[in-house]
Amino acid sequence: MNVSSVMTPNPACCIATTPLRDVAKMMLDNDCGQIPVVDESQRPIGVVTDRDIAVRIVAEGRDASQAKAADAMSMPVRTVTADTSLKDAVCVMEADQIRRVPVVDSDGKLAGIVSIADLALANRPEATAEVVREVSEPARH
Template sequence: MPIENLARSDVVTAQEGDSVQELATRMDESHVGSIVITDGDEPIGIVTDRDLATRVLGNGMDPSEATAGDVMSEDPTTIDHDAGFYQMTELMSEDGVRRLPVCNDDDELVGIITYDDLSELLADEHMHLSDVIQAQRPEY
């Protein structure tokens, strides 16, 4: 199944010059743990809630003065919209990431898929498999 069928298209984004205070507020309001930093439609970085804790608070930065560009992980690992499920899991594992911005053929951001999405998908599949097995089990 292509990633574009699994990914969420409602990606929360920000610009490199946005303050980390704005990012934290946007994450809270959107109930997400990361924001993709874009230049136009192209992802150039990602800031996670962990980045805010370790890179801002941990380093004593002023959240109203520090910007996304100061704390973002540059050149984020992305995945093509037509990549498959196994490519996604392999990429997450190899690169040690929990969030993958999804890009189209023009490298434009079209979605995001997270480790939590993957866990939810697998839990749903296990539930479905259990239902199939239960339906096939003979009555004694």
């Protein structure tokens, strides 16, 4: 089984200059916690998570009304391809301690996102438990 069989296709995305308020609204509208940031060719250059907004903008006392996606985004972005096996996607998520990973097509353009929830919905409880355990560990430095 590969990533394309469980990923959320055509996810909402933004560009680096998208106002952060719009990014947060995308999260609300799409019931998600991560928005990929893409370049003019639709290739992922980073991601903005709800935690990024809380930690990099709100907790630092920055003016969220003036912030852009680039101000909060995590980079570099880790991606997998649509034909990546679920096992390999799980390894990426564990190694990087991430709960979601953007999926790119053969040209490197954003095609989807695979998340812990996608693994759970695909009846992969062992993979889901493994990823949750690994990403929940304190950050490795």
